[in-house]
Amino acid sequence: MKVLHFGAGNIGRGFIGKTMLQSGFDLTFTDINQNLIDALNYYKKYKVKLVGYNYEKIIDINNFQAVNLNNPEILNIISNVSLITTAIGAISLNKIALILAKGIILKIKLKSKTPLNIIACENKIQASSYLRDIIFKIIPIKYHEYLNENIGFVNCSIDTIIPSISSSFEKNTLSLIAENFKEWIVDKKQFKGTIPKIIDMTISNNLKSFIDRKILTLNTGHAITAYLGWIKNYINIYESIKDQDIKNIVKNAMQESGLTLIKKYNFNQQNHFSYIDKILTRFQNPFLLDKIERIARNPLQKLAKNERLIKPLLLAKKYNLSYFNLIKGIAAALYYRNKNDLESMKIDNLIKTLGIKKTLSQISHLQLDSQEINLIISEYTSINEIFSKKLYN
Ligand SMILES: NC(=O)C1=CN([C@@H]2O[C@H](COP(=O)(O)OP(=O)(O)OC[C@H]3O[C@@H](n4cnc5c(N)ncnc54)[C@H](O)[C@@H]3O)[C@@H](O)[C@H]2O)C=CC1
Numbered sequence: 001m002k003v004l005h006f007g008a009g010n011i012g013r014g015f016i017g018k019t020m021l022q023s024g025f026d027l028t029f030t031d032i033n034q035n036l037i038d039a040l041n042y043y044k045k046y047k048v049k050l051v052g053y054n055y056e057k058i059i060d061i062n063n064f065q066a067v068n069l070n071n072p073e074i075l076n077i078i079s080n081v082s083l084i085t086t087a088i089g090a091i092s093l094n095k096i097a098l099i100l101a102k103g104i105i106l107k108i109k110l111k112s113k114t115p116l117n118i119i120a121c122e123n124k125i126q127a128s129s130y131l132r133d134i135i136f137k138i139i140p141i142k143y144h145e146y147l148n149e150n151i152g153f154v155n156c157s158i159d160t161i162i163p164s165i166s167s168s169f170e171k172n173t174l175s176l177i178a179e180n181f182k183e184w185i186v187d188k189k190q191f192k193g194t195i196p197k198i199i200d201m202t203i204s205n206n207l208k209s210f211i212d213r214k215i216l217t218l219n220t221g222h223a224i225t226a227y228l229g230w231i232k233n234y235i236n237i238y239e240s241i242k243d244q245d246i247k248n249i250v251k252n253a254m255q256e257s258g259l260t261l262i263k264k265y266n267f268n269q270q271n272h273f274s275y276i277d278k279i280l281t282r283f284q285n286p287f288l289l290d291k292i293e294r295i296a297r298n299p300l301q302k303l304a305k306n307e308r309l310i311k312p313l314l315l316a317k318k319y320n321l322s323y324f325n326l327i328k329g330i331a332a333a334l335y336y337r338n339k340n341d342l343e344s345m346k347i348d349n350l351i352k353t354l355g356i357k358k359t360l361s362q363i364s365h366l367q368l369d370s371q372e373i374n375l376i377i378s379e380y381t382s383i384n385e386i387f388s389k390k391l392y393n
């Protein structure tokens with residue numbers, strides 16, 4: 001089976017690409033980063049070092065192709081593959097929609113009857129449905145019946161941790177260190193045609209609860225660990241989570257979010273709280289050398305209404321549950337400044353232009369004079385009083 005993967009980055013090379021090749025598929029990577037494409041075509045292989053507690057295994061990855069997204073050949077490839085996966089960043093999905101639409105139209109004109117499934121492997125709730133909606137807006141209505149019959153947009157939950165570090169164990173810069181833990185769950189109902197057998201891919205009938213469980217537990221805790229760690233000048237996630245004050249806030253915030261999920265999905269509380277404890281152990285994995293900067297990236301996206309920080313706060317408010325540790329995490333996210341992170345600088349500019357309250361309301365869609373906004377601002381102010389020297393380093 002021919003597969004095209006968008007985004008030859010950490011998760012693209014370290015998990016999606018690896019699993020497609022281990023499943024015996026004919027894999028092509030595509031990316032906008034020409035250096036990455038050139039390196040893939042030059043080296044024609046790389047290694048993935050899986051690390052866990054008392055576990056290390058190096059896997060050789062080879063036998064793949066790589067094409068730049070802007071190479072005209074990409075349309076033929078799209079029209080010819082049975083599966084497309086993406087790992088480019090949720091904020092970039094709208095940038096590939098047009099090229100996907102053009103490739104699908106070519107597929108239609110070639111009178112292809114082979115179903116094509118598209119799985120957006122992004123940290124965004126129902127990312128594939130989001131991509132589907134954009135593509136349907138682009139493709140002429142006369143083709144919509146074909147789309148509905150032959151093109152599957154399959155939502156998934158993807159949980160593993162693959163840091164952006166230069167491969168200290170290999171001179172080949174494509175090689176990666178990846179967490180041994182992985183959980184990739186896809187929505188059975190959204191596939192068109194036969195569901196491909198892919199190593200490490202689990203098929204589920206009730207994906208929504210798994211997506212929310214992962215994004216609103218792991219990513220909520222991951223983000224708060226990063227933002228609080230940044231304020232205290234830590235570099236790596238494991239340093240931050242080893243700080244007991246930070247760990248207490250992170251664990252309590254994950255439990256605050258967890259109680260909303262228990263209410264919404266009727267999860268067993270003991271099972272869910274042990275899921276939280278396992279995640280905290282994963283954050284403490286020193287072998288990953290996961291940088292705070294990677295987990296803190298794109299704070300505008302992460303402070304959006306339907307995302308890992310605001311969504312659990314709104315659910316806690318809805319269910320009249322405690323949310324004061326989530327408030328601390330949101331304030332820390334708002335406080336994050338990194339000259340290398342465009343979104344963090346956009347927040348800085350917004351605060352200078354609109355003030356903190358209006359900025360937060362605009363980003364999060366929280367009501368301007370809500371209790372939640374006032375609590376976040378007061379938390380932000382107390383962070384600033386303690387750490388103000390940090391803001392403009
Ligand atoms: N790294 C990880 O551990 C995990 C990442 N994810 C998700 O996977 C996605 C990618 O994350 P990473 O691999 O960490 O990021 P990354 O930055 O390492 O890789 C993203 C790749 O996509 C490419 N790209 C960006 N825009 C593109 C476009 N328009 N067309 C083609 N390629 C494009 C970039 O050049 C880069 O090579 C994100 O949504 C992230 O939330 C999900 C679970 C785990």
Ligand SMILES: O=P(O)(O)OC[C@H]1O[C@](O)(CO)[C@@H](O)[C@@H]1O
Pocket residue numbers: 123158159160161162218219222294295296297298
């Ligand atoms: O990729 P995002 O959405 O910036 O989130 C940061 C991190 O959260 C995780 O997805 C954890 O699953 C990371 O590995 C991921 O890269």
